[in-house]
Amino acid sequence: MSTAVASAVAAEETDEPPRGVPAIRYFLSKLGGAAISMVMVILLGFFAFKLLPGDPVALMAKERPMSAAQMDQLRAQLGLNKPMIVQFWDYLGNVFTLNFGDSYVYKQSVASLIGEYFWNTILLTGTSAVIAIALGLWLGQRAAWKHGSWFDRITTGTALVFWSVPTFWLALLLLMIFGGSLHWFPTGGMMSPNPPPDALGKVLDVASHMVLPVITMVAVVYAQYLMVMRASLIEEMGEDYLTTARAKGLREDKVRTGHAVPNALLPTVTLVFMHIGGLIAGAVTIETVFSWPGLGKLTYEAISGPDLPLLQGTFVVFSAIIIVTNLLADLVYRLLDPRVRAA
Amino acid sequence: MTTTASAPVAHPGSARAMAWRRRRAAAGQFWSDFRRYPAGMTGLVVLAVIIILALLAPVLAPSRMLDVTQLLDSPRYAPPSLAHPFGTDDQGRELWVRMLWGSRVSLVVGFAATAMSMIIGTIIGIAAGHFTGWVGGLLMRIVDFFLVLPSLILAIVLSSVLSRGVMTIVIAIGLTSWAGTARVVRSQTLSVESRDYVERARVLGAGHWHIIVKHLLPAVMPLVLANTTLTVGSAIIAESTLSFLGLGDPSKQSWGTILKNSMDLSAATSGYWWYVLIPGLAILLVVLAFTLVGRVVETIVNPTLRNR
Numbered sequence: 001m002s003t004a005v006a007s008a009v010a011a012e013e014t015d016e017p018p019r020g021v022p023a024i025r026y027f028l029s030k031l032g033g034a035a036i037s038m039v040m041v042i043l044l045g046f047f048a049f050k051l052l053p054g055d056p057v058a059l060m061a062k063e064r065p066m067s068a069a070q071m072d073q074l075r076a077q078l079g080l081n082k083p084m085i086v087q088f089w090d091y092l093g094n095v096f097t098l099n100f101g102d103s104y105v106y107k108q109s110v111a112s113l114i115g116e117y118f119w120n121t122i123l124l125t126g127t128s129a130v131i132a133i134a135l136g137l138w139l140g141q142r143a144a145w146k147h148g149s150w151f152d153r154i155t156t157g158t159a160l161v162f163w164s165v166p167t168f169w170l171a172l173l174l175l176m177i178f179g180g181s182l183h184w185f186p187t188g189g190m191m192s193p194n195p196p197p198d199a200l201g202k203v204l205d206v207a208s209h210m211v212l213p214v215i216t217m218v219a220v221v222y223a224q225y226l227m228v229m230r231a232s233l234i235e236e237m238g239e240d241y242l243t244t245a246r247a248k249g250l251r252e253d254k255v256r257t258g259h260a261v262p263n264a265l266l267p268t269v270t271l272v273f274m275h276i277g278g279l280i281a282g283a284v285t286i287e288t289v290f291s292w293p294g295l296g297k298l299t300y301e302a303i304s305g306p307d308l309p310l311l312q313g314t315f316v317v318f319s320a321i322i323i324v325t326n327l328l329a330d331l332v333y334r335l336l337d338p339r340v341r342a343a
Numbered sequence: 344m345t346t347t348a349s350a351p352v353a354h355p356g357s358a359r360a361m362a363w364r365r366r367r368a369a370a371g372q373f374w375s376d377f378r379r380y381p382a383g384m385t386g387l388v389v390l391a392v393i394i395i396l397a398l399l400a401p402v403l404a405p406s407r408m409l410d411v412t413q414l415l416d417s418p419r420y421a422p423p424s425l426a427h428p429f430g431t432d433d434q435g436r437e438l439w440v441r442m443l444w445g446s447r448v449s450l451v452v453g454f455a456a457t458a459m460s461m462i463i464g465t466i467i468g469i470a471a472g473h474f475t476g477w478v479g480g481l482l483m484r485i486v487d488f489f490l491v492l493p494s495l496i497l498a499i500v501l502s503s504v505l506s507r508g509v510m511t512i513v514i515a516i517g518l519t520s521w522a523g524t525a526r527v528v529r530s531q532t533l534s535v536e537s538r539d540y541v542e543r544a545r546v547l548g549a550g551h552w553h554i555i556v557k558h559l560l561p562a563v564m565p566l567v568l569a570n571t572t573l574t575v576g577s578a579i580i581a582e583s584t585l586s587f588l589g590l591g592d593p594s595k596q597s598w599g600t601i602l603k604n605s606m607d608l609s610a611a612t613s614g615y616w617w618y619v620l621i622p623g624l625a626i627l628l629v630v631l632a633f634t635l636v637g638r639v640v641e642t643i644v645n646p647t648l649r650n651r
Binding site: 033036037040041044045048049160161164165166167168169172173175176179180181187274277278280281284285288289299300302303304306308311315318319322323326 | 484485487488491492493494495496497499500501503504576580583584587588589590599602605606610611612613614616619620622623626627630631634
């Protein structure tokens with residue numbers, strides 16, 4: 001199985017960043033790319049919600065009966081009766097002032113809702129990302145160093161299985177086993193109804209609510225990091241400098257940790273950042289299953305509403321998070337890889 | 344060797360007959376390569392069984408078995424037993440019947456969305472590799488955009504604004520999952536473009552259309568084929584995720600819809616374990632089967648992966 005797995009992630013890698021370009025040009029071209037992507041997100045955010053053959057008001061009326069007068073009023077309130085170009089202009093102004101209108105379901109502004117839930121998602125995905133990256137890189141370099149061994153087969157095989165599992169189902173399973181049956185961890189939310197008064201108690205309370213969602217997210221995404229690390233370390237393994245290190249009399253562990261791994265980490269770092277999108281996508285279903293009050297849960301509620309202003313808001317914010325982390329990845333790569341910097 | 348009756352009469356020595364002979368030999372070679380991988384054969388057998396069961400659904404479990412009005416006497420939430428192999432749900436429906444019917448939606452969406460994604464990916468990939476200059480640059484920007492943004496986020500937006508239905512899910516997945524294919528196809532196109540036979544065709548006056556159809560398309564097809572098998576698996580996961588989020592067709596239930604019902608009824612915390620376990624295991628089984636087959640196909644068409 002391991003033969004095939006290596007290509008799983010390696011096959012979808014992106015082009016190497018251009019080498020030998022002056023810092024300022026490199027920076028500007030990456031910034032420009034990110035800006036273009038953001039413009040596309042903003043355009044998509046408008047056209048998907050305005051031009052596609054679905055009348056949002058009719059869609060809402062299907063869920064909650066309303067009279068023709070109410071529908072007209074709602075259209076006017078949403079600005080749907082203005083000419084398209086005016087609507088677009090309004091929308092642009094709103095995006096840049098982070099004003100996505102009011103949520104139908106929550107009856108408050110989308111911006112304040114997102115502001116309220118944003119950090120919960122960052123807490124959940126950030127913690128998971130740190131654990132998944134550490135676990136994936138550690139297992140990946142171990143597996144690569146002895147590739148073809150039983151350890152390699154088992155770790156890559158397990159990762160592949162976790163990767164094939166639908167995220168939301170893994171979440172449901174963990175919820176069922178550790179929340180529903182064993183009662184080890186709370187089954188949903190971020191805090192108990194009566195949180196302990198002291199600060200330490202509060203932290204522990206939130207932490208116990210985080211355990212299951214974090215385990216789910218780590219299990220689903222660590223495979224990508226494992227595969228990237230494994231593939232790039234295998235690339236390094238035939239290199240002459242490792243023979244030199246061995247010839248110097250270094251122990252095998254030293255050769256691995258002191259020489260091979262630092263070099264293999266270079267291409268890995270960028271890809272690690274690039275896979276952040278997977279974490280964000282996972283957040284939607286994981287937060288839904290565990291009722292974690294984050295942007296993913298908001299997205300789910302926006303779908304069930306249907307609450308289109310809210311959905312538009314979470315879409316733009318999610319996309320912005322991903323585009324910014326990708327930009328950071330490109331910049332970090334340049335800082336880390338002296339070959340890109342030097343020339 | 345003459346080809347099918349519908350094809351124009353081909354003489355044994357004609358270019359067309361030779362091309363067919365070559366293709367048939369290649370297909371035979373492919374099959375004998377494929378048979379050497381037990382993992383791929385396992386996946387193929389599993390898929391064949393599931394597809395046959397899905398096709399036989401109306402015979403094995405007539406749709407009246409899902410009619411709630413005829414199930415007033417059947418037990419609710421019965422755990423799996425001899426009488427109820429997969430248990431029953433909150434309305435007394437047999438879970439195995441729902442699974443069987445759900446497999447049709449899951450598989451149809453998986454195949455249709457993949458076909459759409461492959462067609463878009465191949466066209467954009469070839470165009471991005473073949474047309475240099477601003478057209479190629481622009482196309483690559485678009486590909487990068489779709490690569491970076493998770494297709495789930497885009498698919499959620501698309502399927503929320505369109506009317507609910509199986510076709511919407513297919514479009515949402517198909518329109519958002521082609522970027523990986525486009526990238527692979529583009530890099531293969533670039534390497535084929537630099538070969539001498541393409542140069543020769545160009546010197547002889549071949550236009551874009553001729554080069555794309557006669558030279559580029561056949562060269563990228565094996566890669567697209569390998570990609571297709573792998574994409575079906577992820578399309579099935581995408582379908583179940585969208586249905587789970589409530590974006591599916593309410594009248595046609597898929598495996599994802601069954602899992603959504605189980606979440607809405609808090610099956611996970613109420614002890615209805617079969618309601619959660621069985622649909623997920625089915626998805627996992629199908630996805631793993633497609634992955635096994637896809638990996639083997641990939642290994643055969645791309646020999647550089649063999650030693651990895």
